[in-house]
Amino acid sequence: MNPQEMKPEREPWYRSKTFKRFRRNPLAIVGALLLLAFVLVAFMAPAITAPQLASIPAARPCLRDLGIKRSEVMDTLRNPLSPVFWKATLAPPESCYNIPRDGFSPLPKPPSEKHPMGVSGGGYDVMYGLVWGTRTAFYVGFLVVGITLSIGIVVGGLAGFIGGAVDNFIMRVTDVMLSFPRLVFVMIIAVIFGSGLTTVMLAMAVVGWAGYARFFRGDILRTKAQEFVDAARALGASPMRVFAKHVFPNAIGTLLILASMDVGSIVLAASGFSFLGLGAPVGYADWGQMISFARDYILGSAQGTPFDYWYVSVYPSLMLVLFGLAWNLLGDAVRDALDPKS
Amino acid sequence: MFNFIARRLLQIPVVLFVLSLIIMGLMQLLSPQQRAAAFVTSDKQIENLDLIIEKYHLDEGFIVQYKLWAKEVLHGNLGFSRISKEPVLTTIRKRLPASTELALAAFVPIVLVGIWLGTIAATHRDGLIDQTLRVVAIIGWSLPTFVVAIWLVAWVYGGLGWFGIGRLPNNLLIELASGDFHRYTGMYTIDGLLNGRLDITYEALKRLVLPATALVIVVSAGIMRVMRSSMLDELGKDYVRTARAKGLPEKAVIYKHARRNALIPVITMAGPMLGRMIGGIVVIELIFNFPGLGEWAAKAALQLDVTTLLAFVMLIGLIMAVANLLVDIAYVIVDPRIRYE
Numbered sequence: 126m127n128p129q130e131m132k133p134e135r136e137p138w139y140r141s142k143t144f145k146r147f148r149r150n151p152l153a154i155v156g157a158l159l160l161l162a163f164v165l166v167a168f169m170a171p172a173i174t175a176p177q178l179a180s181i182p183a184a185r186p187c188l189r190d191l192g193i194k195r196s197e198v199m200d201t202l203r204n205p206l207s208p209v210f211w212k213a214t215l216a217p218p219e220s221c222y223n224i225p226r227d228g229f230s231p232l233p234k235p236p237s238e239k240h241p242m243g244v245s246g247g248g249y250d251v252m253y254g255l256v257w258g259t260r261t262a263f264y265v266g267f268l269v270v271g272i273t274l275s276i277g278i279v280v281g282g283l284a285g286f287i288g289g290a291v292d293n294f295i296m297r298v299t300d301v302m303l304s305f306p307r308l309v310f311v312m313i314i315a316v317i318f319g320s321g322l323t324t325v326m327l328a329m330a331v332v333g334w335a336g337y338a339r340f341f342r343g344d345i346l347r348t349k350a351q352e353f354v355d356a357a358r359a360l361g362a363s364p365m366r367v368f369a370k371h372v373f374p375n376a377i378g379t380l381l382i383l384a385s386m387d388v389g390s391i392v393l394a395a396s397g398f399s400f401l402g403l404g405a406p407v408g409y410a411d412w413g414q415m416i417s418f419a420r421d422y423i424l425g426s427a428q429g430t431p432f433d434y435w436y437v438s439v440y441p442s443l444m445l446v447l448f449g450l451a452w453n454l455l456g457d458a459v460r461d462a463l464d465p466k467s
Numbered sequence: 468m469f470n471f472i473a474r475r476l477l478q479i480p481v482v483l484f485v486l487s488l489i490i491m492g493l494m495q496l497l498s499p500q501q502r503a504a505a506f507v508t509s510d511k512q513i514e515n516l517d518l519i520i521e522k523y524h525l526d527e528g529f530i531v532q533y534k535l536w537a538k539e540v541l542h543g544n545l546g547f548s549r550i551s552k553e554p555v556l557t558t559i560r561k562r563l564p565a566s567t568e569l570a571l572a573a574f575v576p577i578v579l580v581g582i583w584l585g586t587i588a589a590t591h592r593d594g595l596i597d598q599t600l601r602v603v604a605i606i607g608w609s610l611p612t613f614v615v616a617i618w619l620v621a622w623v624y625g626g627l628g629w630f631g632i633g634r635l636p637n638n639l640l641i642e643l644a645s646g647d648f649h650r651y652t653g654m655y656t657i658d659g660l661l662n663g664r665l666d667i668t669y670e671a672l673k674r675l676v677l678p679a680t681a682l683v684i685v686v687s688a689g690i691m692r693v694m695r696s697s698m699l700d701e702l703g704k705d706y707v708r709t710a711r712a713k714g715l716p717e718k719a720v721i722y723k724h725a726r727r728n729a730l731i732p733v734i735t736m737a738g739p740m741l742g743r744m745i746g747g748i749v750v751i752e753l754i755f756n757f758p759g760l761g762e763w764a765a766k767a768a769l770q771l772d773v774t775t776l777l778a779f780v781m782l783i784g785l786i787m788a789v790a791n792l793l794v795d796i797a798y799v800i801v802d803p804r805i806r807y808e
Contacts, residue, residue: 152602301482303739308746309783312768316776317496320769393611397750400613402769419617420754432626442614449609457605 147462156454163448167259171213175202177225177253180239184225190218222257222410224249233422233434243436245418249408251436255444257410262448265326265395266388272330274384277337278377284338285345285376286368295338302335307394315403322411325395325404333391337384344376351375379463386459389452396445412448415441468799475795479788486784487540490777491533499525501773502532545781546774550767555778558763563782564653565634566748566759572656572675573682573744581687582726582733585694589729590721592699600691607688612747616681616754623677631674632755639670678755682747686740690733697732701725730801737794738787745783 138144147153166173178184179198188194193201193209201209213221226248227240234244242251284295307329314328348354349372357371396413398404405411419438494502503519524531539546545555588600623629635643635655642648651661656675659668701707702725710720749761756762760779767775798805 152605301485303742305787306742306745306749306783308749309764309780312764312776313490313493313780316768316771316773317493389609393609397611397613400611401750401753401765413611413613416614416617419621432621438617438621442618445611445614446606446609449611450606453605453609457601 143462147458150458150461152454153458156451156458159447159451160455163259163263163451166256167263168214170256170260171202171210171217171221173256174253175199177240177250178202181225181227181250183227183248186223187218187221187225190220222261224254224257224408224410226408233418233437236436242440245415245434245437246421247408247418249415249418251415251440254410254415255412255440258412258415258441258444259448261322261405261409261411262392262396263388265322266392269326269329269333269391269395270384270388272326273333274337274381276330276334277384278341278380280334281338281341282345282373285342285349286372292342296342299335299339302332303339305332307332308397311398311403315398320403322395322399322405322409325398329391329395337380340383341376341380344379345372348372348376382459382463383456386452386456389449389456392452393445393449412441412445416445472792472796475792479785479792482788483781483784486781487537488533490780491529491536494773494777495529495532497773545778548763548767548775548778549772550763550770550775555775558775559760559778559782561653562758562760562763565757566752566761568654568656568671569675569678569682569748569752569757569759570744573679573686573748576679576683577687577740577744578690580683581690582694582730584687585691585733586698586721586726586729588691588695589698589702597695600695604688604691607684610685612681612685612750613754615684616678616751619677619681620754630676631670632677632757634674634758635667635670639667643667674757678751678757681751681755682744685747686744689740689743690736693736694729694733698725698729701729727801731798734794734797734801737797738791741787741790745786 171178175198178188179195185195188198191209191213197209201207202213204210227244227250228248230244230248231246233246234240236243240250240252242255245251280295280299284292310332311325311328314331315324318324318327354367354371357367362370395404396411396416399411399413400417402417405414407414416438419434419441422434422437499520500516502525503516520526524535543556545559547553548555548558551558584600584604588597591597620632624632634640648662648664648667649658651658655671656668659665659671702721704725707720707725710724711717715724745761748759749765751757752759752762753765760782764776764779766772767779
């Protein structure tokens with residue numbers, strides 16, 4: 126008989142019980158919608174901020190790198206038929222991530238027609254930073270999760286596959302990594318390599334793999350103990366083949382789903398480092414960095430007026446919290462759906 | 468049990484040794500001049516960095532340097548902190564009590580709130596309370612520490628004028644520096660009581676409320692979720708059914724039987740939780756202008772003060788090692804079936 130015919134029918138993922146449980150969770154729907162909104166904002170960033178790019182003279186480097194004049198901004202960045210629209214949307218030059226400064230006044234300015242969400246101290250347009258900061262958030266989140274996940278899969282896979290003393294050693298290292306505060310690692314690496322968004326991402330990647338490694342190792346051990354693995358081994362498959370063909374593909378699914386939900390918490394943590402001044406430089410479109418402006422005016426202009434400059438901190442905080450919330454709502458629903466007990 | 472504790476205590480130096488190897492390894496990435504700062508003990512010496520490089524062979528290999536560094540550390544010389552302009556050890560002695568005070572003030576409410584809410588959520592499974600708490604926990608989990616801290620400072624302190632920031636009001640600090648107030652522990656709440664100065668205890672407590680609240684908001688959500696799921700596990704077990712069948716009141720079933728067993732997974736979380744708390748304390752001290760170790764370390768990181776940061780990392784390593792030992796001992800207290808041999 127052709128072995129192909131023996132394969133059992135697999136039901137498609139969207140009909141699986143797990144997905145059904147996920148879909149019926151109202152919190153998951155809220156999270157998914159929120160996330161969709163963030164994706165749209167990130168995607169449309171050049172179009173949304175076209176008025177700022179056209180009206181603030183300091184946006185010149187971004188326009189120069191895009192190859193357009195100020196008078197052309199509104200016609201190109203909001204016109205999907207223009208090649209500049211796609212260049213700005215898909216691969217914007219790095220200079221567009223710097224918030225254009227409208228003047229250098231140290232005092233924030235309230236929302237106006239020109240600056241719908243106000244201007245923070247130093248002339249930085251709040252709305253511009255928020256919109257482009259969404260891109261920074263996705264970039265940081267996906268990159269860090271991608272790197273940590275790769276390290277975690279390799280390390281956890283080695284521990285689970287080889288076992289014995291290697292496993293023991295790797296798990297002890299993992300314990301140390303897990304119990305040590307992430308912030309402290311980031312501080313050391315920032316001091317040695319200098320602060321910056323890259324440093325923060327590097328530090329988080331160096332620290333973050335431990336949780337994934339331990340989880341993946343556990344899943345590998347569980348999968349290894351199942352009967353189909355015994356069957357494969359009894360049929361004479363080499364250890365390498367058993368691992369690559371049977372154990373690995375069956376163990377990795379859950380980890381991939383759970384890890385993808387960590388994007389939110391990664392972004393929250395990274396924004397904290399930017400807030401402290403270890404991450405993105407001043408004026409870069411990064412939510413944490415923008416909230417750090419608030420520290421200067423946290424108590425308002427005079428005693429007892431803490432809400433004078435509310436727009437400097439409320440909008441970026443809101444973006445950050447909603448972003449984290451979107452991912453955590455999704456993640457919570459996913460964990461629930463994957464939990465066989467519920 | 469005593470054997471176990473003794474063995475674990477002996478492990479602590481090993482952990483610190485490994486940690487110091489890692490740190491010294493990272494230090495090799497810095498220039499000899501930057502590393503020389505770790506040996507500077509007074510302002511005058513900063514001018515003679517080349518002499519120090521020569522004296523401590525800082526331009527030589529890793530092993531030579533490690534030996535010298537370890538010798539200094541074992542003699543109690545952790546270096547000179549540029550940030551606080553005094554030897555590192557002096558600063559630690561001054562600032563450790565402040566951070567400890569804050570950590571203790573936050574720790575008890577964090578654990579109580581987490582366990583309490585987790586129990587309620589589990590006993591009202593899928594009901595309105597459970598659903599509400601679930602959303603609250605997710606929101607709490609999504610709030611970055613610095614955002615919570617900023618809003619507490621702006622709204623509660625700035626807007627309402629309640630509580631306070633810093634550790635003590637300036638006039639009391641000046642009085643303490645000149646007067647005959649005896650520092651027994653360095654924690655103002657306790658020292659105030661011991662010196663019979665209730666006003667100092669009151670002022671110090673007042674200034675602990677907001678930072679501790681920020682920590683509770685950020686940390687307790689995680690405990691609550693673990694407590695809820697482990698409590699649900701326990702409530703589904705046979706012994707709970709037996710207890711109910713015997714006619715035990717529901718309260719006794721929940722609080723005397725199920726909850727005690729449900730605490731074990733929560734204790735497992737204590738390690739990661741402490742990590743989250745230390746990270747939170749650094750940020751919170753900075754925002755609340757609270758002169759603890761975290762504020763010192765955060766400033767050191769910003770001003771590239773390597774010496775200070777190294778000492779901070781070693782100290783955190785020591786704290787985490789001791790905390791993990793305490794966690795293992797707590798297991799035995801909660802669950803007498805656990806035996807360490």
